[in-house]
Amino acid sequence: MRRVLAAALLVTATGCSTAPAEPATQSTAAPDKIAWGPCTDIKRPDGEPPARQDPSVRCGKLSVPLDYAKPDGDKIDLALIKLPTTSKSKPLGSMVFNFGGPGASGVDTLDQAAKALTNLRAHYDLISFDPRGVERSAGVRCGNGAEMDKFTALDTLPPGEETDREIDAANKQFAALCQQNSGKILPYIGTVNAARDMDRIRAAVGDPKLNYVGMSYGTQLGGVYATEFPKKVGRMVLDAPLDPTVTFEQRTLAQTRGFQRAYESFLRSCLKSTCELGKDQASANANVEKLMNQLTTKPLQVGGRALTQGLAATGLAAALYSELTWPFLEQALGDALKGKGEALMYLSDSYTGRNEDGSYSTQMTSFPAITCVDTAERPSEAELRRTAEASLKISPLFGSEGSGGLCSVWPVKGSNQARHVNASGSAPIVVVGGKGDPATPYEWAPKLTAQLKTGRLVTYQGEGHGAYLSGSKCVQGLVDGFLIEGKLPEKNASCPAA
Template identity: 75%
Template sequence: MRRVLAAVTLATTAAACMSAPAKPAVDGDVGAAQQIAWGPCTDIKRPNGQKPARQDTSVRCGKLAVPLDYAKPDGDKIDIALIKVPATDQNKRLGSLVFNFGGPGGSGVDTLDQAAKSLSSLRTRYDLVSFDPRGVERSSGVRCGDAAEMDRFVSLDTLPDTEQIREEGDAANKEFAELCEKDSGKILPYVGTVSTARDMDRLRAAVGDAKLNYFGMSYGTQLGAVYATEFPKRVGRTVLDAPLDPTVTFEQRTLAQTRGFQQAYESFLKDCVKDTCEVGQDVATASANVDRLMSRLAAKPLKVGDRDLTQGLAATGVAAALYSQFAWPFLGNALGAALKGQGQALLYLADSYTGRSPEGTYSTQMTSFPAITCVDTSERPDEATLRRTEDAAVKLSPLFGSEGAGGLCSVWPVKGSDEAKHVDATGSGPIVVVGGKGDPATPYEWAPKLTAQLKTATLVTYEGEGHGSYLSGNKCVKRFVDSYLLAGKVPEKGASCKAV
């Protein structure tokens, strides 16, 4: 399985084909609203795999039963796992604010628990609510093989760019897809974004809101855009941060993200050498040292306890740290240590990206991502397209260039649908889109495109680095978003925020 630069938002710093489900009626009746039995949260996880010490006893978890296939609403059901952080001022409560933090494949249950402190201003007036989308973790999470197989898949090298490396990647993609079908075949056709948007409408009804107040980050922006397209009259105050352009092809997405990560990497190196930089005295030296490190790891992985830090894992670790400028100092130290033969920190970064716990188990982060991505498009790139994409990406960045998600989707065992590619929120209330100029995973060019597609959206531009703007700590972005979500004040056209 080739490394794919997923559009995940990090809330903290640190083979028979099955048919796709039929589309239900737009703005259809959700039926009688369910009562959610909220109770204590017992299985929250931290990125390091440890359970948190529960300090806020008001946090509650629950489940929502939804149809597996919305074309058969009375058929099989699945449970969607939920979490709620109650508003601190219940007398001035505006309702619930539902979050999706990205992926696709990120656990909203785990992430909201981590991010709640950073959302304290919104918590004054809203119950903060999130969920594991269908196909993710506790919500019939997609699994593809055991831990040992996942270790093998995620550690594959991407360098040197040789035919042997490419053939190994192709073989791994096929094996991975077969394991996904074997282990999770029942859920695979039904994990698409349109179905998840309908799940959110069931959630809206269950928490008692006439309209959905929503905050989507990264992939969550596409989910929010699809919800607004399906249910425009039920759109409440909605913010879409680090937006995706759902219309891009795999090739366009891969090249844009490769370019974005390379630019972020170069910005990291420039920032590192301003002070004492363990990677090198100047950008040219630092870059050459990292190149040499990757070459050495490709020739001989670095031992880290009973594990190997491969070139593939090292590159994944670098990519993981580029999602947030807060992580740049840690990345500099990690690369410096690896150059001295100590790979623990770089391996830690890679594990945070792939969802591997210290015990060796994996979340569904790396398995839910392709499952949702591939069912959300009918695109199945042929060999020539994949090779052209990879050749162009490697020219942009030998470190981050790859064939992208198209390689897995080309061998995926389930047909896809293009429903989630077409968004138009005509008839909805105002939507606020926030795009960052230095975002590596969702390049800024996608922000005005999604804004235009929605028809009812206003764009706020953030001039800073990192994936996602609101959780960056920028006071200007926070002021625009909070004013809208708490007071209904829509930013003026052309609103922008400088990095501080």
């Protein structure tokens, strides 16, 4: 799940094409094989290749139907990555990962997360993939680098009709570019088809059941898979869960509250020592709000670019995802208060997927494409304005109309199939929710657990988006105990902050 502010910058489209017919859940076609080979295009978060590539890491492609209703029709290639197990005895099979988004590259992220997953790799082959519509898997494109720069730099303040008109106009252009550049694939991406793709991956690697770790948006993908293929669920963990039943308004307000809480926790943490932002929480907050308002009329120059309020807000929210980045956020905001915007620009670029050469990953374009296909909800203008007003009352920094605005004008129709999750008949599924998670608020964790029917909830008391890779030995112990030994956590299990 990505932040609502970034999504709110991209809002529009004209005309709607017909949604594809619902394909059958199961396919009788024999799975294609994956041809594994060396990885040649792995990227770091800044878009650069890694300094040194592990020679054991393998990459491959798997051909899947574009439209599962026409399995013998057009195909697309899914890009995959495999970290072969280091097991010296009999391994447990494969463990598939989705690290979130929707829109994050699993190929790049699994390579970056390899060290943190050493324990699991001692028992499983670790596999991830770019879901359809993401990066190497027929990634959705909605403009060149210059056009994307314009969209991501758009200000969301001050609230009012002029700002609304600017956002609406930008969204119309954005949507038209999405249809122009990626119209063929737009109706066929989304979580239901991604779940079917994941079952093809399971079959292609020869596993009778899917062992899976889904984080953030990956929890929805896992939930949909368990609904579509309950008897194929192996050991599954869903970390930082999304409640797929929430409306756009409910999601926006919950996330606004989540980011505001995380921001206030960040300020309190900053003030435990000498804080560059102010002498107390009120003055620190006032200085940050003043900075954001000033950037609407006087952006900071960073090289040949301008750090706008929109980019600064994106950088601020991006750093709230993890408590580990709070010290860098303090520095970035402190520098910006002194007229230096480089650090905030770096945070923003890392979130939006902007590379040093000015090109972009599909991170910001895959997100709305998948989100809007996953729901039939299309909010009216009045509903969007109501959402924006309510969220701005919660937080002037993080309030917005959310991603509902873009979906209200998206060029393809959506379906509610991905919003109905019921894994009855599946093996037990472990759900991990964090009390201080800004992007997927804790309230969604027990809700998803109940919807799954077979869910078992683990509560993490700490900060940040996602618990398994947060550094909590307690969470890692419970999760690894389940994934490696099959030991289900006790009911109402809880872990303290790391």
